[in-house]
Amino acid sequence: xxxxxxxxxxxxxxxxxxxxxxxxxxxxxSISFLPGIGFQYRENYGFLLNSFEKIGPRIIAWIHxxxxxxxxxxxxxxxxxxxxxxxxxxxxILYAGGVGNGIxxxxxxxxxxxxxxxxxxxxxxxxxxxxxxGSAIMIIGxxxx
Numbered sequence: 001x002x003x004x005x006x007x008x009x010x011x012x013x014x015x016x017x018x019x020x021x022x023x024x025x026x027x028x029x030s031i032s033f034l035p036g037i038g039f040q041y042r043e044n045y046g047f048l049l050n051s052f053e054k055i056g057p058r059i060i061a062w063i064h065x066x067x068x069x070x071x072x073x074x075x076x077x078x079x080x081x082x083x084x085x086x087x088x089x090x091x092x093i094l095y096a097g098g099v100g101n102g103i104x105x106x107x108x109x110x111x112x113x114x115x116x117x118x119x120x121x122x123x124x125x126x127x128x129x130x131x132x133x134g135s136a137i138m139i140i141g142x143x144x145x
Contacts, residue, residue: 094134
């Protein structure tokens with residue numbers, strides 16, 4: 001069940017990024033969607049809100065790959081030991097975020113961002129939101145033990 005959930009999250013992330021890339025000419029300026037949330041196309045060549053972009057896409061892809069590989073090893077070793085359903089769900093969401101952005105880095109050399117959070121003055125994608133949501137679920141799940 002968790003693997004199906006993981007692949008659905010990846011498909012949603014990649015599908016929305018593909019749609020944003022196909023409409024990038026329309027999304028150059030922010031288009032309102034909900035109060036405080038809009039759509040705006042950006043290409044992220046760095047890590048963490050476009051920081052570290054000067055070190056180059058190849059090095060960033062390697063770093064990202066090492067992080068995902070380490071996280072994969074962690075999941076293989078510890079997924080079935082001591083984690084409740086909430087922590088497992090958080091881990092899968094977190095992992096889907098890393099893999100979703102990793103796919104973009106490996107195949108495009110950049111990550112497609114398109115969700116404009118106006119109050120925070122940032123543009124993110126679903127994978128970025130997965131990283132935040134997955135982390136929050138893990139923390140809340142860990143605090144409930």
